[in-house]
Structure formats: C-alpha cells, structure tokens
Amino acid sequence: MISQKAQYAFRALLALARLDDDEVSMISDIASSQNIPKKFLEQILLDLKRHGIVQSRRGKMGGYLLLKGANEITFGEVLRIIDGPIAPLPCLSKMAYRKCDGCDDEEACEIRKVFAKVTDATRKILDNTTIADAIADPEKADIPLIA
Amino acid sequence: MISQKAQYAFRALLALARLDDDEVSMISDIASSQNIPKKFLEQILLDLKRHGIVQSRRGKMGGYLLLKGANEITFGEVLRIIDGPIAPLPCLSKMAYRKCDGCDDEEACEIRKVFAKVTDATRKILDNTTIADAIADPEKADIPLIA
DNA sequence: ACTAACACTACTAAATAGATAGAGATTAAG
DNA sequence: CTTAATCTCTATCTATTTAGTAGTGTTAGT
Numbered sequence: 001m002i003s004q005k006a007q008y009a010f011r012a013l014l015a016l017a018r019l020d021d022d023e024v025s026m027i028s029d030i031a032s033s034q035n036i037p038k039k040f041l042e043q044i045l046l047d048l049k050r051h052g053i054v055q056s057r058r059g060k061m062g063g064y065l066l067l068k069g070a071n072e073i074t075f076g077e078v079l080r081i082i083d084g085p086i087a088p089l090p091c092l093s094k095m096a097y098r099k100c101d102g103c104d105d106e107e108a109c110e111i112r113k114v115f116a117k118v119t120d121a122t123r124k125i126l127d128n129t130t131i132a133d134a135i136a137d138p139e140k141a142d143i144p145l146i147a
Numbered sequence: 148m149i150s151q152k153a154q155y156a157f158r159a160l161l162a163l164a165r166l167d168d169d170e171v172s173m174i175s176d177i178a179s180s181q182n183i184p185k186k187f188l189e190q191i192l193l194d195l196k197r198h199g200i201v202q203s204r205r206g207k208m209g210g211y212l213l214l215k216g217a218n219e220i221t222f223g224e225v226l227r228i229i230d231g232p233i234a235p236l237p238c239l240s241k242m243a244y245r246k247c248d249g250c251d252d253e254e255a256c257e258i259r260k261v262f263a264k265v266t267d268a269t270r271k272i273l274d275n276t277t278i279a280d281a282i283a284d285p286e287k288a289d290i291p292l293i294a
Numbered sequence: 295a296c297t298a299a300c301a302c303t304a305c306t307a308a309a310t311a312g313a314t315a316g317a318g319a320t321t322a323a324g
Numbered sequence: 325c326t327t328a329a330t331c332t333c334t335a336t337c338t339a340t341t342t343a344g345t346a347g348t349g350t351t352a353g354t
Contacts, residue, residue, distance in 0.1 A: 001232065001234070001235055001236070001237070002236065002247070002262070003341095003343085004236045004342075004344095005342075005343075006345065007258060009260045010257075011258070012294075014257055014258070014324095026298095026299070026300090027153065027299080027300075028195050028299090028349055031327090034249070035248070035249030036249070037343080037344060037345085037347060039344070039346080040304095040343070040345085042300075042301080043344095045300090046300085046301065046302080049300095049301095056299095056300060056301090056303080057295090057299085057351095057352085058298095058299060058300045058350075058351045058352060059298070059299055059300075059351050059352025059353055060297070060298045060299060060351095060352060061298085061299080061352080061353065062272060062298075062300060062351085063297045063299075063319080063351090063353075064300085065299085073170065075261055085148065087148070087155070088148055088149045089148070089149065090148070095276070099251075100154065101151070101182070101183030102181070102183070103182075103288050110157075110161055110281040110282060111157045111158070111161070111281070113281065114222055114272070114273075114281055115149070117272050117276075118268075118269050118272050118273065121265075121268035121269065121272060122265050122268065122269065124268075125261070125268060126265065126267050128185055129261050129264075133325045134257040134258070135257060135333070147327075148310065150310095150312085151311075151312065152311075152312075152313095157318095173329090173330070173331090174330080174331075175330090182314080184313065184314085184316080186313075187312070187313055187314085189331075189333095190313090190333095192331090193331085193332065196331095201328090203331060203332090204320095204321085204330085204331080205319075205320045205321060205329095205330060205331045205332080206319090206320050206321025206322060206328095206329070206330055206331075207321060207322040207328070207329045207330065208319085208322060208323090208324070208329085208330085209321070209322090209329075209330045210330080210331085211330060211331085233296060236351080245324095247315080273340080
C-alpha cells in the first residue's frame with residue numbers, strides 16, 4: 001500500500017495541474033476541496049517544493065502552483081519523494097540500495113529474481129506516467145507508451 | 148517494500164521445497180540455515196500451516212514440510228497471507244476492498260487508474276510464479292507464461 | 295502596520311514491524 | 325512410562341513509522 005500522505009500528494013498535484021496558467025491555489029483551498037488535513041498538506045507541499053515539483057508565493061494573494069510542467073512530473077518521482085523507494089526489496093532499490101539482511105549471494109537469490117520482475121513492471125508504469133497523462137483523456141492513457 | 152517477515156516466509160518455503168519426498172525440516176534447522184530468528188520463524192510457519200501451505204509433525208523427529216506442491220504455491224498467495232493485500236490502494240484490493248478516505252467518485256479517480264495498472268502487472272507476476280518456478284532453471288523462468 | 299498567506303520545527307498518539315518469552319501439547323525412543 | 329525433542333499458542337515488548345496537531349516565524353500586499 002502507498003501511504004495516505006502519498007495519496008494526498010497526488011490529489012494536490014492533480015488539483016494544481018488543473019489550474020490555469022499563472023493561477024495559484026492556496027493550501028486551504030486544496031485542503032478543503034481534496035479532503036486533506038490542512039496542516040498535513042502544508043508539510044507535503046513544502047516537501048514537494050524542496051524537491052522542485054511545485055513552487056509557492058508567500059503573503060497575501062499567495063499560494064501554490066506547479067514548478068515543473070504536469071507532463072514532466074511522473075508518479076514514480078512523486079512516490080519516491082513521499083514514500084521512499086519503489087522497490088519491494090532493499091537489494092532492488094536504485095535510490096536506496098542495501099543488501100538484504102542475511103543474504104549472502106544476491107545473484108543467486110530466487111526471491112530477488114521474482115521481485116525484480118515486479119519492480120521492473122512497476123517502474124515502467126510509474127516512471128512513464130505523468131500527472132498530465134493522468135488528467136488527460138482516459139482513452140489516450142491506455143495507448144501503450146512504447147509503440 | 149515487502150516485510151522482513153515475508154522475506155523469511157519465502158526463504159523458509161524455498162528451503163522446504165528443496166527437501167526430498169517425505170523428508171522434514173526442523174524449525175531450528177531452517178532458522179539457522181536461512182538466518183531467521185527461530186521464535187519468529189515459528190510464528191511464520193504456524194501461520195503458513197493454518198493457511199494450508201505447509202504441514203508439520205510434532206514430537207521427536209518432527210518438523211515441517213510442504214502441504215501443497217511447490218508448483219501450487221504462488222508468491223502472491225504467500226505474500227497475501229503474511230503481508231496482506233497486494234494492491235497499493237485499498238480501493239484496488241480484492242481481498243480487503245475499502246473505499247479510500249475522502250474519495251467520492253472511484254470510477255473517475257485518476258490515481259486509482261494509474262495504480263490499477265501497477266496492481267494488474269504485479270498480480271500477473273506474483274500470482275503466476277510458484278515456489279517451484281523460483282527454484283527451477285532460471286532460463287525457464289523467463290519464458291512468458293501466456294504463450 | 296495589519297493581515298493573509300506560506301515556512302519551519304517540534305510534538306504526540308496510534309498502528310505496525312520485528313521480534314522475545316514462556317508455558318503447554320505431542321510424539322519417538324529408551 | 326518417562327524423558328527429551330519438537331511443534332503450539334498467547335502474551336508481551338521495543339522501535340519505528342504513520343498520520344496528524346500545535347505553535348511560532350517569515351513574507352508580501354494594501
């Protein structure tokens with residue numbers, strides 16, 4: 001399961017992606033429209049800001065907006081920021097590789113082989129689906145990415 | 148990430164699958180050969196037993212062995228027993244469906260659509276890979292399951 | 295200056311993960 | 325039939341993570 005926090009992050013980003021150009025959205029507006037606890041959302045957006053996904057304007061008339069284009073923000077990228085590694089085993093993670101406890105021979109590990117397939121399949125989807133794709137026409141989203 | 152417990156379960160099952168017919172393996176042997184805390188493994192095997200995956204013999208000369216054939220035990224099945232639902236969102240789980248908090252229209256949810264693909268891909272792999280497959284010749288394991 | 299907005303840090307409660315402890319039940323062997 | 329080996333079961337424990345709350349600080353528009 002992905003965390004509640006990650007779900008909130010996706011909801012917020014989808015909301016921001018639907019804004020018109022140069023329009024901003026306040027934390028409290030996103031919080032109420034997306035059913036997210038305001039103070040929690042604050043932290044999430046701040047985190048996304050630090051990672052270069054969104055930007056903010058302070059003071060009156062301030063708010064949040066995307067920094068990158070919606071078509072440049074992948075689900076994988078966001079999930080890694082909020083929830084950490086996508087790989088189901090530490091030994092399969094690119095961003096946080098670690099040998100599994102008590103595993104001597106990684107190359108021979110049968111468990112690793114099976115979950116390597118899962119990881120590949122998951123990455124192919126999440127790293128090739130952007131916020132823009134998700135908002136776009138559902139029919140289009142089903143067209144294979146690799147022609 | 149799958150839990151440490153699930154990793155232990157897989158290691159134990161792979162070890163049991165490598166036994167000769169009618170041979171049994173003691174918890175302590177599996178624990179020491181697979182680097183698993185013994186008392187923890189006890190609980191895991193008991194759980195697998197209750198779910199009809201392994202069987203046990205008590206008393207002297209006792210131990211554990213598989214109940215089902217290694218070619219009938221899928222990774223998905225084991226993972227569901229130990230870690231619970233495979234789906235990354237509650238609204239995508241078959242075994243433990245639940246509406247996501249604050250989600251009104253499930254059919255329209257863009258997040259759900261993206262993660263539905265992840266879930267399908269993951270299930271295809273985990274529900275079609277058995278303990279026997281994992282132990283078998285690695286070349287064979289790469290042959291697509293659906294011809 | 296006032297006020298509306300984001301920024302930051304710290305704290306907390308509940309759940310989960312990863313065990314550990316110890317008494318009980320069963321069985322083989324002497 | 326007693327002993328020792330082995331699985332069975334329930335309870336407990338600690339650390340970490342999750343999900344959130346609180347409060348103070350900073351910035352910007354009017």
